[in-house]
Amino acid sequence: MPLSTKHLLGIKEISEQDIWQILETAVRFKEVINRPIKKVPSLRDITIANVFFENSTRTRISFELAERRLSADVVNFTASSSSVAKGETLLDTINNILAMKVDMIVMRHPSPGAPHFLAKYVNASIINAGDGTHEHPTQALLDVYSIQEYFGRIQGIKVVIVGDIMHSRVALSNIFALKKLGAEVAVCGPLSLIPRYISTLGVHVFEHVQQALLWCDVANVLRIQLERQKVKAFPSLREYALYYGINKELLSSLNKRILILHPGPINRGIELTSDVADSEHSIILQQVENGVAIRMAVLYLLAENIQIGNFQ
Amino acid sequence: MRLLLKNALIVDLSEQNFLHQDILIEDCIIRRISPHIVERDVQVIQSSDLCVSAGWVDMSARLCEPGFEHIDTIETLCQSAKAGGFTQVVVLPNTSPPLQSKAAIEFVKKSSQNFGVELLPTACATFNAAGEEMCELYDLHRAGAVAFTDGIRALNHPEVIKNILLYIKPFGGLFINRPEERALTRFGQMHEGAISTQLGMNGIPEIAETLPLMRDIALVEYTKGKIHFSGISTQNGVQILRQAKAKGLPITADVYVHNLCFTDEALTTFDTNFKLNPPLRTESDRISLWEGIADGTIDAIASGHFPQDIESKRLEFDFAEFGALSLESCFGALLAYKPSWISWQVIVEKLTSGPRKILNLPSPKIAENQPANLTVFDKSFSWQFNLENIFSKSKNSPYIGKNLVGKPLFTVFNSCNYD
Numbered sequence: 098m099p100l101s102t103k104h105l106l107g108i109k110e111i112s113e114q115d116i117w118q119i120l121e122t123a124v125r126f127k128e129v130i131n132r133p134i135k136k137v138p139s140l141r142d143i144t145i146a147n148v149f150f151e152n153s154t155r156t157r158i159s160f161e162l163a164e165r166r167l168s169a170d171v172v173n174f175t176a177s178s179s180s181v182a183k184g185e186t187l188l189d190t191i192n193n194i195l196a197m198k199v200d201m202i203v204m205r206h207p208s209p210g211a212p213h214f215l216a217k218y219v220n221a222s223i224i225n226a227g228d229g230t231h232e233h234p235t236q237a238l239l240d241v242y243s244i245q246e247y248f249g250r251i252q253g254i255k256v257v258i259v260g261d262i263m264h265s266r267v268a269l270s271n272i273f274a275l276k277k278l279g280a281e282v283a284v285c286g287p288l289s290l291i292p293r294y295i296s297t298l299g300v301h302v303f304e305h306v307q308q309a310l311l312w313c314d315v316a317n318v319l320r321i322q323l324e325r326q327k328v329k330a331f332p333s334l335r336e337y338a339l340y341y342g343i344n345k346e347l348l349s350s351l352n353k354r355i356l357i358l359h360p361g362p363i364n365r366g367i368e369l370t371s372d373v374a375d376s377e378h379s380i381i382l383q384q385v386e387n388g389v390a391i392r393m394a395v396l397y398l399l400a401e402n403i404q405i406g407n408f409q
Numbered sequence: 410m411r412l413l414l415k416n417a418l419i420v421d422l423s424e425q426n427f428l429h430q431d432i433l434i435e436d437c438i439i440r441r442i443s444p445h446i447v448e449r450d451v452q453v454i455q456s457s458d459l460c461v462s463a464g465w466v467d468m469s470a471r472l473c474e475p476g477f478e479h480i481d482t483i484e485t486l487c488q489s490a491k492a493g494g495f496t497q498v499v500v501l502p503n504t505s506p507p508l509q510s511k512a513a514i515e516f517v518k519k520s521s522q523n524f525g526v527e528l529l530p531t532a533c534a535t536f537n538a539a540g541e542e543m544c545e546l547y548d549l550h551r552a553g554a555v556a557f558t559d560g561i562r563a564l565n566h567p568e569v570i571k572n573i574l575l576y577i578k579p580f581g582g583l584f585i586n587r588p589e590e591r592a593l594t595r596f597g598q599m600h601e602g603a604i605s606t607q608l609g610m611n612g613i614p615e616i617a618e619t620l621p622l623m624r625d626i627a628l629v630e631y632t633k634g635k636i637h638f639s640g641i642s643t644q645n646g647v648q649i650l651r652q653a654k655a656k657g658l659p660i661t662a663d664v665y666v667h668n669l670c671f672t673d674e675a676l677t678t679f680d681t682n683f684k685l686n687p688p689l690r691t692e693s694d695r696i697s698l699w700e701g702i703a704d705g706t707i708d709a710i711a712s713g714h715f716p717q718d719i720e721s722k723r724l725e726f727d728f729a730e731f732g733a734l735s736l737e738s739c740f741g742a743l744l745a746y747k748p749s750w751i752s753w754q755v756i757v758e759k760l761t762s763g764p765r766k767i768l769n770l771p772s773p774k775i776a777e778n779q780p781a782n783l784t785v786f787d788k789s790f791s792w793q794f795n796l797e798n799i800f801s802k803s804k805n806s807p808y809i810g811k812n813l814v815g816k817p818l819f820t821v822f823n824s825c826n827y828d
Contacts, residue, residue, distance in 0.1 A: 109607065186723075186724065187724070187725055188723065206725065208725035208726060208727045208728060209598075209608055209609045209610050209679075209726060209727065210608065210610075210679035210725065210726045211725045211726075213678065213679045214679055214724075214725055214726065218723075228609075229609060229727070230609040230610070230611075231608060231609030231610070232609065266609060269607075269609050292605075292606045292612075293601060293606075293612075293614070294601070294602050294603045294605070294606045295606055297602075297603035297606060297607075298603075298606060298607065327596045327611075328596070
């Protein structure tokens with residue numbers, strides 16, 4: 098069954114049913130990518146443009162691998178090599194790409210709502226690969242997939258997101274996804290990096306990382322990003338590590354086992370020490386593997402709509 | 410040209426006198442007011458709920474000429490104002506170059522003379538609206554600047570504000586400030602609240618308004634000067650003003666139409682026509698603003714008319730400019746979005762005697778042999794606001810497609826082009 102939406106703009110916009118559909122489809126694709134021959138012909142004749150206006154390594158590679166393993170035709174576009182620097186508008190850039198008969202756009206952009214804006218004006222399937230500090234839906238989907246895979250359920254699982262919540266699209270998409278699927282969600286980090294109205298999303302705020310870890314089953318630890326902060330809301334990475342960093346000693350003090358997720362890339366020794374990142378607590382590399390399966394599922398399900406002519 | 414208004418309700422707020430009369434206007438003079446006038450060779454105006462009041466005054470519209478004629482011109486601004494029922498419009502000084510010389514003030518005053526609308530220029534309070542050096546305020550006052558303001562650029566330096574308030578006191582000058590602490594708003598895209606949290610957008614917090622309000626009120630107490638606040642948007646802002654006014658301080662305030670009609674909920678689709686400054690706040694803020702209007706805390710309703718060209722609006726949300734058109738849709742939007750406990754008469758008051766008191770302008774009289782400065786409107790007319798109702802060169806209106814109630818029919822002022 099195809100998805101009830103033409104685009105994947107954010108988790109907020111998609112239904113719980115669509116989320117489950119993606120997660121179930123991803124199970125099948127995870128099996129596919131573990132075969133000796135990892136490629137299936139599902140997206141033959143579909144052309145996808147990966148349009149990245151912000152730096153990305155793993156998300157772009159993950160999308161590209163997913164696309165190629167589905168036999169789609171793929172073109173890549175990054176802002177540095179583009180005409181964006183010459184002052185072309187986003188709409189013009191995308192319309193030029195679409196004029197070359199592209200069916201789907203995977204876009205990363207620094208502005209919140211940029212994919213929503215695009216979806217209003219262009220006639221292609223848009224997949225949001227991160228829009229500024231707003232959403233990163235495929236990351237949230239792979240995170241809930243990984244939690245589901247580990248625990249066999251999401252309902253009732255306690256997840257704390259630790260770090261710079263204010264500037265994190267991963268946090269927001271995770272909150273939406275986890276809440277929709279029945280998890281309990283909390284956030285923890287320097288209060289200067291937590292949106293004042295975060296509790297309106299139905300999440301709890303922990304001021305101290307130890308309390309947060311004592312409460313949770315899963316800690317999704319965010320990369321602390323100085324570059325996204327227009328105003329410096331904490332003094333230094335060193336102090337962040339001291340104040341909110343997670344190390345082996347802290348984990349041992351909990352007297353219980355928790356699962357550690359991280360969207361990568363890790364700042365080793367800052368938000369996570371190496372002995373935590375590489376420990377049996379962490380499923381960071383499984384997340385990366387699941388990311389390809391999730392993106393294959395999303396592409397496959399959205400392409401079905403194109404192939405059968407829905408939303409024309 | 411002679412004009413006969415049939416059975417028009419005369420809205421005279423000074424006398425609290427509301428009578429249905431026929432009114433004969435000839436060459437912009439009110440010739441006769443009588444229950445039943447029969448005249449030949451006149452253009453007869455009839456409407457089911459015809460009303461006439463003193464011409465409406467807008468407290469804040471963007472002037473784009475000189476410098477931004479591709480966005481709007483003086484002529485199109487006057488057309489927008491007339492369509493919105495306004496006969497006098499206070500314009501911001503943020504042109505290029507800014508309004509900060511006697512010549513610039515005279516230019517604005519003269520260039521609107523033929524369009525049936527009087528533009529009332531404000532002048533920059535500080536040079537280039539940069540918030541540092543005071544302009545030649547006395548000379549600008551003598552040239553006809555109705556007030557001093559840095560317009561869209563809030564003035565935040567307490568010493569500069571203090572000196573301006575003291576300096577303009579002897580000649581009765583008026584200082585207008587927008588309560589906006591730039592240090593708290595410079596990256597903000599919308600109201601900081603539940604919606605901005607959901608949208609992952611940088612918020613403009615309420616304290617960005619309340620902090621400068623408290624500071625400026627303290628400066629008014631200190632200097633005994635006079636201040637007008639433009640664009641109040643928050644519940645706490647209204648409360649702070651209410652308390653300051655209760656102390657008898659010489660403070661006035663206006664609110665923009667948008668903030669009375671919409672809330673931050675409108676932004677969930679990232680529609681840049683709702684990207685405004687002051688930002689759309691919450692429903693409780695919106696209701697508090699109406700309460701401020703009802704109890705007199707807020708003295709006037711301003712259009713906040715701010716044309717922006719499509720190149721500045723059809724963009725990713727955080728790249729788009731702030732501002733929306735408002736003049737043409739102002740009255741219809743106010744009546745359509747007002748709470749039921751607000752009367753239409755209060756709205757007319759906040760568009761007529763309210764702004765005139767702030768600006769110390771004479772009130773036009775609706776009496777025989779008086780020069781006409783009138784707005785003629787139908788207070789119950791239901792209509793849909795569309796692109797063809799826009800006279801500005803820009804089209805950035807959040808009211809397109811909205812159903813409005815109450816429509817200005819025409820104005821009579823200076824020139825007699827009532828079409």
